[in-house]
Amino acid sequence: MDDPAPAPVLLHLADDAATRRLGEDMVLMLRQGDVVALSGDLGAGKSTLARAMIRAHADDADLDVPSPTYTLVQTYDTAPPIAHFDLYRLSDAAELDELGFDEAAEAGIVLCEWPERAPAVVTAASLRVELSIDGDGRRAEIFGTPQALARLRRTLAIRAFLDAENLPVTHRRRFFGDASPRRYESVLRGGHPALLMDAPRQTQGLPVQDGLPYARIAHIAEDVSPFVAVAKALRAEGFAAPEIYAADLDQGFVLIEHLGGGTVLDAEGRPIPERYEAAALMLAELHAKRWDPALPVEGDTFHTVPDFDRRAMAIEVGLLLDWYFPRMRGAPATAEERAEYTSVWADLFDTLREAETSLVLRDLHSPNIVWRGERAGLDRIGLVDFQDAMIGPAAYDLASLAQDARVDVAPELEMRLVAAYAAARRAQGSFDAYAFERDYAIMAAQRASKILGIFVRLDERDGKPQYLRHIPRLKGYLARTLDHPALAALQSLYSRWGLLGDDAPKRR
Template sequence: MSAVPFPPQTPDADFDLHLPDEAATARLAADLALVLGRGDVVALSGDLGAGKTHFARAFIRALSGDPELEVPSPTYTLAQIYETVPKVTHFDLYRLGDEEELDELGFDEAAETGLVLVEWPERAPATLRAATLRLELTDASGGGRRARLTATVDAARRIARTLGARAFLREAGFPDALRLPFQGDASARRYETVAAEGAPPLILMDSPALVLGPPVRDGLPYARIAHTAETVLPFVAIAEALEAAGLGAPTILHADLDSGFVLMPDLGRETVLDAEGRPIPERYEAAMAALAHFHARPPRRDLPTREGPVHSVPPFDRGALSIEVSLLLDWYWPHRRGAPASEAERAQFDAAWGALFDRLEEAEPALVLRDLQWPNLIWRPGETGHRRVAFLDFQDAMIGPSAYDVASLAQDARVDMSADLERRLADHYMSLRETDGTGFRRAAFEEAYAIMAAQRATKILGIFVRLLRRDGKPQYLRHIPRIQSYLQRSLAHPVLSDLAGLYRAWALLDDEPITRPQDL
């Protein structure tokens, strides 16, 4: 049976591919499985023997992570469900008697609650209308198959990224590599593991150019004020700078700065936590020692890359500092208090923080990596010196107070760090700095530490609520009690007395006694 004509689509929603053999068809299916998800309906068209079932099997196996998974053709049962993530329902409508049978088969529910693959969608035009991707397989002149993909705008954007990643791997010398999903973060970046014959395990970072939001202050979007990385250039430049300084960081094997793809070695899965998820003090101390070594040298504002372009590291200036703490008023305040902050309350908040930012003018500057917490630290026992800890996720680095990264590490946002351990880690860093010949001043650092720790905790409270309200990610709320506890500790420093008074008056934190680590 011939496929029905495709409806007119915008040019960027169409893809034409040549698949020389069945392995290429399976690779396409696996690549699409990486970016299609719940709510997607894939309509597979083509004559008998065109490869629809082969594609469907490869897709389901890729999604399950089991290359040997039994995937029978649902020719007689018409539908087969697989408890993958997301759930997949595979329909074969070749023997469908009437389109109304779709209701009995549960098509609508399957499309709402999971991902749907439909062979012979022409038997039920409603499936074509519901399709987010229509894939037609035909014989190609000269051998192999031709795959024509027509997608909705959103699906086309995702498909373009996965096809771009495959082209990038081909350019890097790994055209047939196996790609599997890897854990991501709270950003738009995606990560994949890449396995290629004769190569060590690799990681592919897919980081499209940042989409800037609406103006929020002085005609600028939040990302511009906060100096959020907009391309992969900062990641590449800072990774190379860390390596050059003797620290552990991913080696950039291949990068496409324009498209936003980076290939690097897989540094492993061993972290700075033990099997019960508790911090291992000696590993955190090793990370602190690496920071102390890095901070002993003056930061460079312009970082060249082997690719050629130079990254100019932005400053952690007053604009960035203040827009970050304002997240507490924008998101956490109404979440906790049930109403927005008044203009008078905002003015008090800004005045308190402004006085603290004034005090940071004299703080020791460093290249601040910005997101030091356990998921971004890899422990490598086979390495020596400062390379035993590898740092990740530093593309938003800025030049600012060195104390920020020390506070970020000692008050790890995702794991419980006791006051004693926090004090031990910060003291380890300061002891190393006092002997490095740079004129390090402990008292000045302790003050900057308290301010930056409070700034970071204030920001994170807002971010975690934003992830719930804006992005539908409630899992971050479980970290809020920990962040409140860290903030309580920091507010005990005398330099933060005015801010502590405001936070108490506004009941922004749980009613817990403030206990300050003795040396901080």
Template structure:
């Protein structure tokens, strides 16, 4: 495996600390960063900045572990700071609990040459050497940890090009995809959001020679976000201003719309805010949206359709992941055949129904409440790069059956009523057709989510999504109560798909 090298000139202690901050933002559990350099080279400055960034505590006491040999910190990603200077022999690293530390977090190792043969081949080496009045930092390594470190350094370069090179970076939020977000702060300016959206890795073919993401029409680059952001803004929707962009690398510097959401102090959904979001959807669904959107001069994003293949492969996540998890065996051919038959009959019923720009994940994590504003401007919308042209009912179902919040039947009804009242007020509206489409889309979405949340646990090592499964099953039962879905409801009941199961 080839080792790669990046170099950064550090003219003072501030730049050394900034490098530590940048490396901290790239860390994942299991990573090893090795700090190499003479006494006084700046290793302690870099280590201190890295740990304080992970802790989001600029004043955190970070003593040198010279005498204790290892110091552990319960930060966003637990980090274990090793100093091997006093190590008697390389094998003693095992006695320090090095492997156990990597199983639960990341390791920061000073004087790695004392145990070099015992460090993983994927270790990222940061070597600090004297150069003039400053230091030259050489960052080298191979594999995913080095690639993440290199991308984080590229993000700093992007900030420098935007005039924000001295900004403080802090982790903001990640999601179920490879995207991540940071809050960046610069004296004299309002905070902004740094979006890191690497190009989508498509994965292996799963059907008809195509990867899942191609069939489901998942956005493959940040250009989709840029194009849809501009279209939504032109349509009167409050979305982030894009202050700087590098679409080729997948970096955006965005307006920070705020952090207030849709939940009360005890985590309860605030019905009036859900109703306001439903009214925003009603406004959007009354507009005509172009399918071809400009991402930048000469580059366009064609909004894909939420076609039958996309609907079906999403619904199939239930039989691909959820069924094996609850039954202990792969779904049988008979189950798959019956499942597809029921769903295709429902997809037939969507023909001729209202289709529009469908944001796909229109729910509380992606809607910011701005109570100091009025009308639709109270709602700031984010995370819409996977938008499709699909049934208008889909986003209403995404909102009224919020996957991460327990929405009571009463609040679901209030949300639906607010949407339908706004549509009736704007003109002719097929309420019966909408309610049937709503039930179909709610059943499709919640079936998909059951599969996704199990996949996140089984494939991606994210077990905390499983706690949402009882809520999703309840939403699915509600959707299946519509008379048009009787056949699918009977099928789910016959195969025990709606039973409460502990995974």
């Protein structure tokens, strides 16, 4: 027996402004491949809704959006591209192919007025919006696939969350995406820029070890509480984390300060040494402080920052064997190879027992650093994306910065960053530079090994091949890190297996 169709979304739109706001809300949840069929009598608001969606998607309130009544289709070079069809004058449904409907739907987003003229459009629609006059306003009845309706309900829930703020929140726009399930929007809060984080609670997946899923072992944040707690703790100590304006912990919505648009990279995407060094000095300040792992979230709710323990480190480096190794070698690792790999890393984790520990932000690299050059001191380095913070070897964060996975950090700059950090730590008091250099090498190798596995997994499992381009850089970082005497056994193993050869893994 077929599952029942999901219930439609019913909305009353009081006026044109409400119709335009619905368009702004809807387009934020649309993805490449989505088709939105817009039905209703003349004057029901189809064009008003379509224009609002196109202008919001293009982030251009003054964009000329002519009706495609006579041309039948109008396309816009946005990301993803959007095509606006009006089939009112379509003489034959077969003409849909000549208009490039299938190609437009495959390449981007399609909005289609009068879809009834071509039944294939109704069949392909992710969402069907039926508009009708309702008193002085309009009624919108929205049908769709379960997945598209779920996305629609979430964007409407975000709107309700924003409407509850004490200042008006307007101008919702796409901001950026990353490799995680989180998404962001830029908004205006009281006329000033802010960001909306949309991070639904994550399902933990199937057990992989000791009855626990990977995310639980690796201490990956399940909801937004860790982000809120760490942000508040960092701000309390003078670090430039975003202010939390509002949060709905259950739904996973957080409205935060927009720290700015400056980066630590130049116009060609290369590291600006002085800015990277400022970030390294910020880390020296952060790691010199004592951090209570019990951090308040709101009210009586606390988040306990987890330990970056050896089990978490081990399951992370296991990603290299699970994903990168078979891509490079053409076959999965044998039981004997896994045992040898585990043994080598176990010895390295034993070495880390004496490592200095601190709050570790985990992903301090160029995409997550906001340069605020007009500020001074710690306030110049805006921090984002720290919800997976742990208490662990302090050297990890410096390795994340000085071996930036997304941009080339030359050996000379890496040495400069490590030296600046060490000098700052010595000036603060007791600091064992020799031990830190050893810990830095181990954590740099641990991080690079993990990310090699993650980038192949992003390609094979998640359909994101763009991350493969970073693999040669990671291999270069690993090659120079493995020269440290503490990593002699790991260097021998990687060399024997040919994991750092010249050829980058190709997409399958």
